[in-house]
Amino acid sequence: MKLNRFFYLIKEGIKSIFTHGFMSFASVTIIVACLIIMGSFSLLSFNIDSMISDMEQDNEILAFVEDELSDEEAMAIGTRLEAVSNVSSVTFVTRQEAFESFKAEYDDDTRFDDLPDTTLRHRYVIHLEDLSLVETTAQDIKAINGIADVGAELEISRAIITIRNIISLVSFVIIAILFVVSVFIMNNTIKLATYSRKEEIAIMKMVGASNAFIRFPFVVEGMILGLLGGGVAFFIEWGLYSLLTEKLMATIIGGIVNVVAFEILLIPMLAIFLGIGLLVGVFGSSVAIRNYLKI
Amino acid sequence: MVSMKDVSMVYKTSGTLATDHLSLNIDEGEFVFLVGPSGSGKTTIIKLLTGEIKANEGEISVNGFDLTHIRRRRLPKFRRTLGVIFQDFRLIDDKTVYDNVAFAMHVVGASKREIRERVPYVLKLVGLEGREKRLPQELSGGEQQRVAVARALVNRPRLIIADEPTGNLDPAKSLELMLLLQKINELGTTVLVVTHEKELVNAFAKRVISIENGSIVSDGMDGYYAYEA
Ligand SMILES: Nc1ncnc2c1ncn2[C@@H]1O[C@H](COP(=O)(O)OP(=O)(O)OP(=O)(O)O)[C@@H](O)[C@H]1O
Numbered sequence: 083m084k085l086n087r088f089f090y091l092i093k094e095g096i097k098s099i100f101t102h103g104f105m106s107f108a109s110v111t112i113i114v115a116c117l118i119i120m121g122s123f124s125l126l127s128f129n130i131d132s133m134i135s136d137m138e139q140d141n142e143i144l145a146f147v148e149d150e151l152s153d154e155e156a157m158a159i160g161t162r163l164e165a166v167s168n169v170s171s172v173t174f175v176t177r178q179e180a181f182e183s184f185k186a187e188y189d190d191d192t193r194f195d196d197l198p199d200t201t202l203r204h205r206y207v208i209h210l211e212d213l214s215l216v217e218t219t220a221q222d223i224k225a226i227n228g229i230a231d232v233g234a235e236l237e238i239s240r241a242i243i244t245i246r247n248i249i250s251l252v253s254f255v256i257i258a259i260l261f262v263v264s265v266f267i268m269n270n271t272i273k274l275a276t277y278s279r280k281e282e283i284a285i286m287k288m289v290g291a292s293n294a295f296i297r298f299p300f301v302v303e304g305m306i307l308g309l310l311g312g313g314v315a316f317f318i319e320w321g322l323y324s325l326l327t328e329k330l331m332a333t334i335i336g337g338i339v340n341v342v343a344f345e346i347l348l349i350p351m352l353a354i355f356l357g358i359g360l361l362v363g364v365f366g367s368s369v370a371i372r373n374y375l376k377i
Numbered sequence: 378m379v380s381m382k383d384v385s386m387v388y389k390t391s392g393t394l395a396t397d398h399l400s401l402n403i404d405e406g407e408f409v410f411l412v413g414p415s416g417s418g419k420t421t422i423i424k425l426l427t428g429e430i431k432a433n434e435g436e437i438s439v440n441g442f443d444l445t446h447i448r449r450r451r452l453p454k455f456r457r458t459l460g461v462i463f464q465d466f467r468l469i470d471d472k473t474v475y476d477n478v479a480f481a482m483h484v485v486g487a488s489k490r491e492i493r494e495r496v497p498y499v500l501k502l503v504g505l506e507g508r509e510k511r512l513p514q515e516l517s518g519g520e521q522q523r524v525a526v527a528r529a530l531v532n533r534p535r536l537i538i539a540d541e542p543t544g545n546l547d548p549a550k551s552l553e554l555m556l557l558l559q560k561i562n563e564l565g566t567t568v569l570v571v572t573h574e575k576e577l578v579n580a581f582a583k584r585v586i587s588i589e590n591g592s593i594v595s596d597g598m599d600g601y602y603a604y605e606a
């Protein structure tokens with residue numbers, strides 16, 4: 083393409099944003115609204131997911147060492163435990179330490195004071211990578227020589243897994259529905275925005291403009307509006323999220339849950355918002371004028 | 378320049394036979410009126426000649442392009458050899474007079490310099506100097522039609538086709554426009570004008586093709602509606 087024509091077409095695309103000011107405004111508004119709704123749901127589900135991950139991290143299993151083993155032998159098992167798949171961390175707790183913390187828990191109760199500090203067994207506190215595999219991992223650990231028993235709260239683990247699966251499914255369904263609705267609304271907005279240009283396109287065709295020549299400014303326009311919508315939505319989402327989480331953390335809930343700071347997500351969020359905006363703008367405008375190009 | 382051989386065209390939606398085994402030839406440099414009652418098929422002929430619709434039967438060739446077999450992709454190239462003018466002007470509302478004409482030159486990939494030289498020249502030719510910065514709605518109907526003429530002219534087409542260009546103009550403005558088209562013809566461009574206006578046709582001693590029900594009923598230099606005689 084000749085440079086003169088290239089710049090002319092870019093200029094035409096930019097000019098067109100202003101000459102069709104209302105439609106541009108409407109398109110950007112729709113993109114912003116859809117992105118904010120989808121973004122908010124994604125953030126919510128991201129937060130829930132991260133909370134569940136925290137809970138998973140808190141959920142530990144205990145591996146008790148056989149009584150006959152010496153302290154050295156008991157400690158040596160650690161490396162073998164670490165080698166078991168799905169084990170993320172292994173901490174050795176001596177029977178004395180375990181007994182101390184046991185006694186500390188029952189501070190007022192003097193019944194335990196006379197017991198020898200070898201009453202309890204040496205143990206390992208183990209965290210898992212994937213909680214859903216807790217049963218097989220527990221079996222693997224039990225099979226290790228020197229491990230007498232494994233204590234895992236399977237009920238709690240199962241409950242956490244179920245909750246996580248339900249929430250993942252629900253948020254996936256909601257985001258998918260929102261996505262379809264957004265595409266539908268945006269498609270209609272863009273159709274409306276290009277309908278008034280039908281005449282203009284017919285005139286251009288009559289003068290001998292190629293399809294590429296007609297499409298180019300439209301795509302430039304869609305690209306700019308899409309990026310603009312993505313950018314605006316990003317900053318509104320940022321502000322909204324920060325405000326809401328700040329308010330939330332000030333309440334009692336703040337003591338229980340931990341929300342993900344938006345700042346951590348800054349770059350990926352910006353990239354996703356701009357990316358979706360760009361995609362919708364370019365795709366939407368080229369699909370919308372395709373119908374008018376057949377004249 | 379323009380040749381139609383045995384052309385038949387049926388509109389599928391209405392089943393109307395809009396041209397019925399019609400043949401005509403227009404040579405380079407001619408000025409031709411195409412006349413006929415409403416619904417006789419004049420606009421259909423124009424659309425066939427601009428490649429907007431395809432004939433069911435027969436052969437059409439315009440400016441050396443075989444429109445019977447032309448590919449869709451080649452149509453833009455063909456249309457750049459034409460200048461088309463309509464009854465309703467068909468200007469782009471949000472472009473100034475200057476830009477409405479200049480954009481047709483951008484379409485063909487003209488350079489900045491060519492555009493800067495050519496646009497003012499054609500605007501002067503059609504009598505629109507001083508109106509460059511106005512928008513179409515800030516012009517009279519006659520002025521708007523002259524913008525359309527300027528746009529049709531700007532790429533030096535070999536053929537100008539006008540479908541009832543005076544339909545929305547008063548008699549004085551109609552005559553003015555026709556004189557302008559005659560001037561353009563004298564400068565070397567072939568002109569084909571569809572019109573209803575008997576007085577206007579009679580004022581010029583030009584070739585007149587009359588059609589009725591999709592067929593040519595007379596073709597001559599008599600300068601009047603032959604079918605009414
Ligand atoms: N798009 C269309 N679909 C179906 N039938 C059509 C279409 N366009 C025109 N016709 C029919 O074809 C015939 C010829 O129409 P055409 O427009 O060529 O007439 P015309 O001579 O230009 O008339 P006018 O002087 O009123 O402009 C008419 O009977 C009309 O009803």
Ligand SMILES: [Mg+2]
Pocket residue numbers: 419420421
């Ligand atoms: Mg007509």
